[in-house]
Amino acid sequence: MAETSAHPLLPIATGREVRAVVGQLLRLHRRRTAAVAALFFVASALGLALPACLGRIVDAVTSDAGPLAAAAWVAGAALGALGAALVSMWGARILTGVVQDALASLRQDVFASAMRLPVGTVDDGESADLLSRVTGDVDAVAEAGGSVVPTFLSATFAIVVSVLALTALNPWLALAGIACAPFYIIGSRAFLRRSRIVFREVRAREAARSQAVLEAVEGRETLTALNEQDQALARVQSRAEESIRVQIEGVRVSNRLFRWINGGEAVGLAAILSTGFVLLASDAISVGMVTTAALVFHRLFDPVGQLIFGLDDIQRATIGLARLVGVISLAPPPTDSEEPVGVPAEQSGIELREVSFSYPTTGRGISAVTLRVEPQTTLACVGASGSGKSTLARLIAGHYAPSSGSLRLDHPRTPPYYISQELHQFRGGVADNMRLAVPDASDEQIVAALLSVGAGWAVPSLALIGAQGTATPLDEGRIQQLAVARALLADPAVVILDEATADVGLHHREAVEDAIVALRQGRTAVVIAHRLHQASTADQIAVFDDGELIQCGTHTELVARGGQYQRLWAAQLGTEQARQSEQADPGQHSQERTP
Numbered sequence: 267m268a269e270t271s272a273h274p275l276l277p278i279a280t281g282r283e284v285r286a287v288v289g290q291l292l293r294l295h296r297r298r299t300a301a302v303a304a305l306f307f308v309a310s311a312l313g314l315a316l317p318a319c320l321g322r323i324v325d326a327v328t329s330d331a332g333p334l335a336a337a338a339w340v341a342g343a344a345l346g347a348l349g350a351a352l353v354s355m356w357g358a359r360i361l362t363g364v365v366q367d368a369l370a371s372l373r374q375d376v377f378a379s380a381m382r383l384p385v386g387t388v389d390d391g392e393s394a395d396l397l398s399r400v401t402g403d404v405d406a407v408a409e410a411g412g413s414v415v416p417t418f419l420s421a422t423f424a425i426v427v428s429v430l431a432l433t434a435l436n437p438w439l440a441l442a443g444i445a446c447a448p449f450y451i452i453g454s455r456a457f458l459r460r461s462r463i464v465f466r467e468v469r470a471r472e473a474a475r476s477q478a479v480l481e482a483v484e485g486r487e488t489l490t491a492l493n494e495q496d497q498a499l500a501r502v503q504s505r506a507e508e509s510i511r512v513q514i515e516g517v518r519v520s521n522r523l524f525r526w527i528n529g530g531e532a533v534g535l536a537a538i539l540s541t542g543f544v545l546l547a548s549d550a551i552s553v554g555m556v557t558t559a560a561l562v563f564h565r566l567f568d569p570v571g572q573l574i575f576g577l578d579d580i581q582r583a584t585i586g587l588a589r590l591v592g593v594i595s596l597a598p599p600p601t602d603s604e605e606p607v608g609v610p611a612e613q614s615g616i617e618l619r620e621v622s623f624s625y626p627t628t629g630r631g632i633s634a635v636t637l638r639v640e641p642q643t644t645l646a647c648v649g650a651s652g653s654g655k656s657t658l659a660r661l662i663a664g665h666y667a668p669s670s671g672s673l674r675l676d677h678p679r680t681p682p683y684y685i686s687q688e689l690h691q692f693r694g695g696v697a698d699n700m701r702l703a704v705p706d707a708s709d710e711q712i713v714a715a716l717l718s719v720g721a722g723w724a725v726p727s728l729a730l731i732g733a734q735g736t737a738t739p740l741d742e743g744r745i746q747q748l749a750v751a752r753a754l755l756a757d758p759a760v761v762i763l764d765e766a767t768a769d770v771g772l773h774h775r776e777a778v779e780d781a782i783v784a785l786r787q788g789r790t791a792v793v794i795a796h797r798l799h800q801a802s803t804a805d806q807i808a809v810f811d812d813g814e815l816i817q818c819g820t821h822t823e824l825v826a827r828g829g830q831y832q833r834l835w836a837a838q839l840g841t842e843q844a845r846q847s848e849q850a851d852p853g854q855h856s857q858e859r860t861p
């Protein structure tokens with residue numbers, strides 16, 4: 267198979283980075299990890315009782331020691347096996363706890379990092395890669411952590427203890443057993459060499475396939491409109507075929523390994539039995555000892571098999587881990603010195619110089635925008651749909667980086683608080699939704715914020731929903747009220763409102779608009795206004811047209827100056843006057859319209 271791999275969209279961590287993260291996770295559970303090692307060692311040692319006692323039974327039978335002696339060894343074997351099982355269960359139990367705790371921390375770190383990623387990083391195609399990491403890779407690591415790691419660890423201890431036991435029995439027997447080693451080494455090296463590439467490829471192809479499916483499903487309307495369904499299907503099919511092809515290659519690689527392992531077992535056992543035969547002939551050891559040696563070696567088949575076959579899962583988990591740590595390293599947790607800090611309101615200005623940005627998919631966006639928003643003032647952006655207002659808002663919010671030009675926040679360590687028109691009610695009750703912004707907000711603070719946005723309806727339900735732990739679905743206007751109330755609670759120095767009232771019904775509009783006015787007080791605000799009345803009270807109005815900033819000034823200046831804003835304002839006034847007079851005398855208007 268060619269070593270071409272689908273281009274990884276998000277970074278993959280290096281071995282060193284992965285080791286650092288795993289080491290850090292294990293250090294958190296140092297004591298329990300040491301207890302697991304000790305218990306697995308004891309369990310492996312007790313596991314030797316069975317072959318040792320069986321050897322003694324053979325000796326007892328061949329030397330006519332009598333049934334009592336044989337019975338004593340049988341009891342010893344049973345006790346040893348029981349003890350080994352109990353101790354290894356104990357160790358496995360502690361290990362499961364350690365692994366699950368470590369996995370929980372890892373999962374949390376990955377999700378936290380994914381949430382910190384700038385929208386632009388995971389937008390436009392990379393979302394499928396991120397999705398496959400936080401689902402498939404988390405699953406692969408969790409699966410390995412839950413089953414393979416305990417098996418792998420107990421197998422490693424069993425092998426070490428068995429090799430020590432064989433050496434103690436007779437060094438020649440241990441040496442004979444080593445005859446299997448070249449098979450294992452050659453087989454697993456060949457396996458690791460190929461499987462590292464193959465399994466990485468499998469994951470990458472799977473991600474590429476999911477991405478094609480996701481694109482086809484999400485863009486189905488556009489694809490139908492452009493009559494491109496067949497091409498999209500062909501793309502999904504070719505990526506699925508690629509994925510199947512590399513998976514078959516993976517099975518082939520595993521089968522080759524099975525052949526080496528079986529060969530090694532046969533050669534090792536034959537070597538031990540032949541050496542035992544020679545040693546027995548020279549009276550160096552007893553039949554029972556050879557039996558014990560053969561049984562100890564045979565006992566290794568399972569652990570060695572588990573260890574080598576487990577390499578497959580361990581490797582897959584390692585690749586998954588590298589991809590997860592890649593996400594963590596892309597947006598590491600902020601250090602103390604980077605921790606967002608309260609921005610003094612007087613240092614919260616925003617400056618853009620010749621800022622241009624275009625979306626890779628459409629090439630549209632904004633070009634050469636220069637403006638400054640002074641601290642504690644409001645900039646309102648107006649313009650037709652698609653003129654670039656939201657793009658400007660997302661750039662200031664840090665969702666995307668400008669393609670050229672410079673965008674500077676006077677106080678860059680605290681990202682602006684962004685409220686979009688996308689409405690979302692999070693799980694839980696009103697209080698949970700509010701505490702997303704400020705986890706330790708008191709009930710009084712929440713109530714005050716709710717009342718300031720006219721969301722008095724939420725106050726009685728605050729305790730009720732919290733107590734029942736259930737959420738009542740809210741209408742869009744109410745969800746948006748909560749979003750503005752949440753911003754008030756967060757008390758940011760810079761706030762961006764991207765058409766925050768666009769989807770709020772008439773019933774709530776005034777309350778939300780009043781709340782937005784309250785939110786703007788004493789803060790630096792960028793408001794994308796779809797109603798010019800909202801914009802007219804701003805300190806500065808930026809008029810956009812086709813991605814360009816064509817006018818900038820106060821409402822009075824822009825109306826006096828003439829041009830686009832004046833036209834938009836006149837048009838809006840005209841519409842409103844018409845509406846008002848229709849409301850005042852509906853009969854007359856309906857008559858006027860009647861031909």
Ligand SMILES: Nc1ncnc2c1ncn2[C@@H]1O[C@H](COP(=O)(O)OP(=O)(O)OP(=O)(O)O)[C@@H](O)[C@H]1O
Nearest residue numbers: 625627628630631650651652653654655656657658
């Ligand atoms: N995610 C995106 N990917 C590609 N192109 C985009 C994306 N978002 C916006 N555009 C394009 O960029 C240009 C500016 O869009 P933008 O959303 O900033 O305009 P807007 O003035 O906010 O419009 P609206 O009021 O409809 O939201 C438009 O031509 C739009 O089609």
